[in-house]
Amino acid sequence: MNTAILHLIPNFLAEETLHVIPSYIQDIVKNISIFYVEEIKSARRFLKKIDKNINIDALTFHFLNEHEINDLHHAKQYFKDGKTIAYISEAGCAAVADPGAELVSLAHLFHVKVVPHVGPNSILLALMASGFNGQKFLFHGYLPNKQPALTHKIKEIEQHSLKENCTQIFIETPYRNNQVLSELIAHCHAHTKLCVASNLTSVNEKIISCTVAEWRKMDFNFHKIPSVFLLSVSN
Template sequence: MSKATVILIPIGIAEDGYDSLPAYISEYINSCDIFFVENLRTARRAFKKLDRHFDIDAKEWHEIDKNEAALIPVFTKAMDASKTIGISSESGCPGIADPGQILVGLAQKNNIPVKPLVGPSSILLTLMASGLNGQSFSFNGYLPIHEADRAKKIKLLEAKSIKENSTQLFIETPYRNNQLFQSLLKNLGENTAVCIASQVTSKEEWIKTKTVMDWKKSNADIPKQPTLFAIGSL
């Protein structure tokens, strides 16, 4: 009897950025028997974009949403049945600042082969284009919402960046992008470099790195679109 396999399937970051995905992904999505996805509608639409002949109804679907651990029994049953299992998140790469980690960890514990497919990661693409240190870096997720807590966190990340000569990356809910940007300008040193990467892989992609001093002169308005922020030194 063949052994189960877990396939980690990337999804385009931007609606108009699916040309960033390699064509061979369609072969893998068709080979899967069962899918565990962050959002059913997004995943099905994405797979149809990759292969218009993809048969949605021939596959078994489970939505991860916000309770990945609740799917462990179903996932375990699929492994025991030697299924080819696909995992995908809302956009980008599953398990990288997105759901998938718990299920992949379970597969590893059970010695099930896990195959990650090549795809876009806004974190790595931002780092590549930033000009900041790509040898030492950390992704810190979302910063605190409240101003005082956010200011404290920004200063801690700047201190860490200086001490370790590292790049510190983080993200914000799109409608708060400008609020975070202003907090960065207010709390960082004048010579600290800030990279802003908005709508990565889309036709409206916008990636700029400047010192705080230069950003203050620019009157920049950050779009209310998915955006990554990074701080470090040029």
């Protein structure tokens, strides 16, 4: 067995919410000097919160995101050399609704121990809080952002929820939240249930879960507010 270790470190979802990161993770992070990160700014902020005396300049950072070509050649060398490294997500749990799976997959290829750590995840928190079926669920990532593909997809997932009693979960680019919610309200059946879980873990956390008929009577504004959408049709 390779002696290298890959730690998967969660990041907080909202500013000033270090309390949601279990303290055992702080001890692990303090002993690591090589980090894969999605965005240097959020990783630095996270590390400074974990330990305000940390010497960021003494650490090594590698990028792991959709926009950079990354052949992971450094990671291969770290794994061969038996190093302990960590991947920190930009927000929430590493490698879920985020890039990073390739790094984890590479670790398994090199028989490196992968250690996932406990932390906040907006998808899971939203599912818990929705009141929808938590025994079968499907996370879609983003729905199509153009018509008629979006309407078609909305009808498809509504049917899937009905047929399989499966909770449908998806996200949207925050500046398009109101738009996708309007489309959902326009195209779903009145008795279909919709939940919007926004600003999770923050003091502004708001979770609204009710039928489309009730959403139609409501004023709402989720513009640029980090939100998770959930849809459920009980059969």
